[in-house]
Amino acid sequence: AQSVAQPEDQVNVAEGNPLTVKCTYSVSGNPYLFWYVQYPNRGLQFLLKYITGDNLVKGSYGFEAEFNKSQTSFHLKKPSALVSDSALYFCAGLDSNYQLIWGAGTKLIIKP
Amino acid sequence: GAVVSQHPSRVICKSGTSVKIECRSLDFQATTMFWYRQFPKQSLMLMATSNEGSKATYEQGVEKDKFLINHASLTLSTLTVTSAHPEDSSFYICSARAGLVAYEQYFGPGTRLTVT
Numbered sequence: 705a706q707s708v709a710q711p712e713d714q715v716n717v718a719e720g721n722p723l724t725v726k727c728t729y730s731v732s733g734n735p736y737l738f739w740y741v742q743y744p745n746r747g748l749q750f751l752l753k754y755i756t757g758d759n760l761v762k763g764s765y766g767f768e769a770e771f772n773k774s775q776t777s778f779h780l781k782k783p784s785a786l787v788s789d790s791a792l793y794f795c796a797g798l799d800s801n802y803q804l805i806w807g808a809g810t811k812l813i814i815k816p
Numbered sequence: 817g818a819v820v821s822q823h824p825s826r827v828i829c830k831s832g833t834s835v836k837i838e839c840r841s842l843d844f845q846a847t848t849m850f851w852y853r854q855f856p857k858q859s860l861m862l863m864a865t866s867n868e869g870s871k872a873t874y875e876q877g878v879e880k881d882k883f884l885i886n887h888a889s890l891t892l893s894t895l896t897v898t899s900a901h902p903e904d905s906s907f908y909i910c911s912a913r914a915g916l917v918a919y920e921q922y923f924g925p926g927t928r929l930t931v932t
Contacts (some may be wrong), residue, residue, distance in 0.1 A: 740923075747822070747909050747925040748860075794859065803850075804921060806859045 706731045706799045710807035717785045717814050725780040725810045727769075727795030736798035737778040739769055741791045742809075748794065754778060765789070785814045818844050820912050822924035829900055829931055837895045837927045839910030845890035846912035850921065851883075854907040866893050900931040 709728045717723045729735055736755055740748040752763025759771045769780045780793060795807040819842040829835045839849060848867050852860040864880075866872040866887035874880045882904075884896040893912075897904050907928050911921040 745907070745926070745928060748911075748923040750923075803862065803865070808859045809857075811857075 706797070706805055708737075708795050708797045708805050708807040710793075710795055710810045712810050713808075714811040714813065717812070719787050719814050719816050720784050723780075723782050723785045723789070723812065723814070725793050725795075725812060727778045727780065727807055728776050729778060729795075729797045730776060731797045731805070732800050735771075735778075737769075737771065738796045738798075738804070739763065739767070739778075739780050740794045740796065741765075742794065743791050751780070751793075787814045787816050790814045818912075818914070818920075818922040820846075820910065820922045820924040822908075822910055822927050824927060825925060826928040827930070829929070831901055831931055832899055834896055834898045835900060835929060837897075837908055837910075837929070839893045839895070839912070839924050841891045841912040841914075841922070844912075844914050844922075846893075846914060847890065848913040849887055849893040850911045850913070851885060851893075851895050852909045852911070854909060854926075860909065863895075897929065900929070902931045905929055905931045 707730045738753045739751040742748050751767050752761050754761050754771045762768045767782050792809050794809050796804045799805050821840045823838045851863045854860050863878045864872045864874045864885050866885050868887050868890050872885035887893040909926045910924045913921045
């Protein structure tokens, strides 16, 4: 079965430190992978996507993600965290029917 | 960029009544729209997929007679929660996909439904 996993329910990072939010995937064919952010009581905002090409994908708000085929991972990263980055982050992948399959979400807390 | 709106952003209704949520693609034509439900501190659950002019395809376990979906035009889809009960209280999010780019979905801001 195709799936996307986010192994961490919550990640705590001090402001100014680098952050990583983990995601692993199991999809058939070439993976199409996405990261979205959700602020409280808001819809999802697209951050970045991997379709093909460079393994390091740059996205919105200074975020980037590294696609690693051998580890089937697509971790979200940012070199220096901001308090305003605190939110819920979702990793998603496209299944063979072009429907998004979602990770469970990771709550990111950036402490001043 | 592509913008999807939802109306209302939040609604409170009494148990037994019906409520309609609208999802509009503002600057593109959406051949496919998706309706999701999100429970507190949980991920999105796909409820149904609708294509313009045809019946929606519901995911397993979603009652199609309770959650009526209409995709009457290329820019509008509606979700009607009929005979709402408190357990229907949730955050409902729609997304829209333009036909030519299969993997790009644009999400609405969500609707918070509270059934009292």
